[in-house]
Structures are given as C-alpha cells and as structure tokens.
Amino acid sequence: GAGVSQSPSNKVTEKGKDVELRCDPISGHTALYWYRQSLGQGLEFLIYFQGNSAPDKSGLPSDRFSAERTGGSVSTLTIQRTQQEDSAVYLCASSLGVGFYGYTFGSGTRLTVV
Amino acid sequence: GQQLNQSPQSMFIQEGEDVSMNCTSSSIFNTWLWYKQDPGEGPVLLIALYKAGELTSNGRLTAQFGITRKDSFLNISASIPSDVGIYFCAGLQSIIQGAQKLVFGQGTRLTINP
Numbered sequence: 001g002a003g004v005s006q007s008p009s010n011k012v013t014e015k016g017k018d019v020e021l022r023c024d025p026i027s028g029h030t031a032l033y034w035y036r037q038s039l040g041q042g043l044e045f046l047i048y049f050q051g052n053s054a055p056d057k058s059g060l061p062s063d064r065f066s067a068e069r070t071g072g073s074v075s076t077l078t079i080q081r082t083q084q085e086d087s088a089v090y091l092c093a094s095s096l097g098v099g100f101y102g103y104t105f106g107s108g109t110r111l112t113v114v
Numbered sequence: 115g116q117q118l119n120q121s122p123q124s125m126f127i128q129e130g131e132d133v134s135m136n137c138t139s140s141s142i143f144n145t146w147l148w149y150k151q152d153p154g155e156g157p158v159l160l161i162a163l164y165k166a167g168e169l170t171s172n173g174r175l176t177a178q179f180g181i182t183r184k185d186s187f188l189n190i191s192a193s194i195p196s197d198v199g200i201y202f203c204a205g206l207q208s209i210i211q212g213a214q215k216l217v218f219g220q221g222t223r224l225t226i227n228p
Contacts, residue, residue: 004156033215042120042202042218043157048209056209091156100145100206100214105156 002026004106006092012112013082021077021109025094032075033103034067037089046090049075050097082113117141120203120219127193128227135201135222136187143205146179146186147216151200160201161188190224198226 005024013019025032034046045059049069060066064082069075079086089110093103120137127133137146145164149157161172163179163186170177176189190197203219 031213035218040123040220042118042220043204043216045215045217048213048215050211050213055211055213056215093156102159102162103216105158107155 004092004094004104006090006106006109008109009107010110010112012114015084015113016081018078018080019082019111021079021090021111023075023077023092023094023106025073025075025092026104027073028096029094029104030072030097031095032069033093033095034075034077035091035093036061037091037108039088043091046077079111082111084113087111087113117217118203118205118219120222122222123220124223124225126225126227129193129195131193133190133193133197133224134187135203136185137203137219138185139205140184141205141207142183143207143217144183145206146177147204147206148175148177148186148188149202149204149218151202151221153199157202193224193226195226198224200224 007022032049035043037043047067048056051072052069064080067077089108091108093105095103118139147162148160151157161177166183167181168179174191200221200223202221204216206214
C-alpha cells in the first residue's frame, strides 16, 4: 500500500481480555517496528522484525506481549490478559531494510483497557 | 529505558514567535532526527542530522547536531498555526545484524495561541 496501515484505529477492551493489533507495512519494506506511546510520553521501542524474524524483541514489557510477522508483510501484536497499564497508542513503522532508510509510521491503534 | 531528555515538555506561544527546543542524552548517537506528530497520526520525519556540529535547515526549521554527539536542538521561526503538534527528538541506535532502531525523547507539545 501507499502507507503503513494499522487496524483497528481504536480498541476498547475489558481488563483480562486478549487483543490483537495489526500492521500492514509499505509493500517491499522488510524492516518493521512496533512502538508504544503512553499518555504524555515518548515512543517506547517494543520489537523489530527483519523479514519474518525478530532479532530484537528487547522492548516487550512482559511475557503477555508477543508479536509475529508472516510472509514478510503483515505483523500482529498480541497482548494477553490486558491490564489497565497497557492502555496506550501502539504505533507500527516500516523501513526499506537493514540500516536506516527512514521510517514511515502508521497512525497507530489507541488501546483503552477498562 | 528512555535515554533522551527533551525540553521543554510543553510550549504555549503566539503565532509568529520563534520556537526552540532541545534534546540531551547520556549516550552518543551518530544520527539525530526530529519528528512531528499531529493529533491521531504517527510521527513524520522533519530533519535528519548525520554529522557532529552539522546545522541543517528545512524551510522555517533549523536543527543542529551537537559537537559531543549527545545533544541537538530544533528551532522553528515565525510559527504558524499548522506548527501545532508534538515534536520528538530521536537518536539512531545500532542493534543487531546491522539493524538500527530509534530511541525517542519524551516530546515537546507546541500550542499556538490565537
């Protein structure tokens, strides 16, 4: 696609439920990143994909968070047993490849856990 | 954790005024970037700085990469209403397999009073 697409744009879920957030990167972009933006905070790195593998998942805050990428394209970030502190905007970015070619960010998914 | 300290956290200015914000780090970064985030959108790259001491302009924006490679500033001259948003500094950090990730500051929220 022309840009990075994320869905849903907004998600309200009850505490304890699982959620899946989706990212469609720009076609041909092999690098994909997930970031989390909490209210009034900067962007916190979560995980990096190169192709379908995740060489750096050091930013995932707990084992309730996981992510996968299939076909070198779409990525899904899953949060199990959501907690209120998981409420944030989850941003996905893609890049042409290894090294820095400039990130393109999606508009994010705003997750609210009630 | 967060490695970049950005200030001020918020600014309230009159249209036409100049704006200055800065970012410092305890670590050296070889590339500094400045992003702008509009409400409900992902961050968009404004300026990238690649050499220590470099001064780069993009229209009304001017950014400098500090000599020590541990700081950067962004200036906006003659602010206009569309400058409203959150500005982030970011440093490019090497991870593994030749890849890099962005480490972000906390952001500066710019509000322009009518």
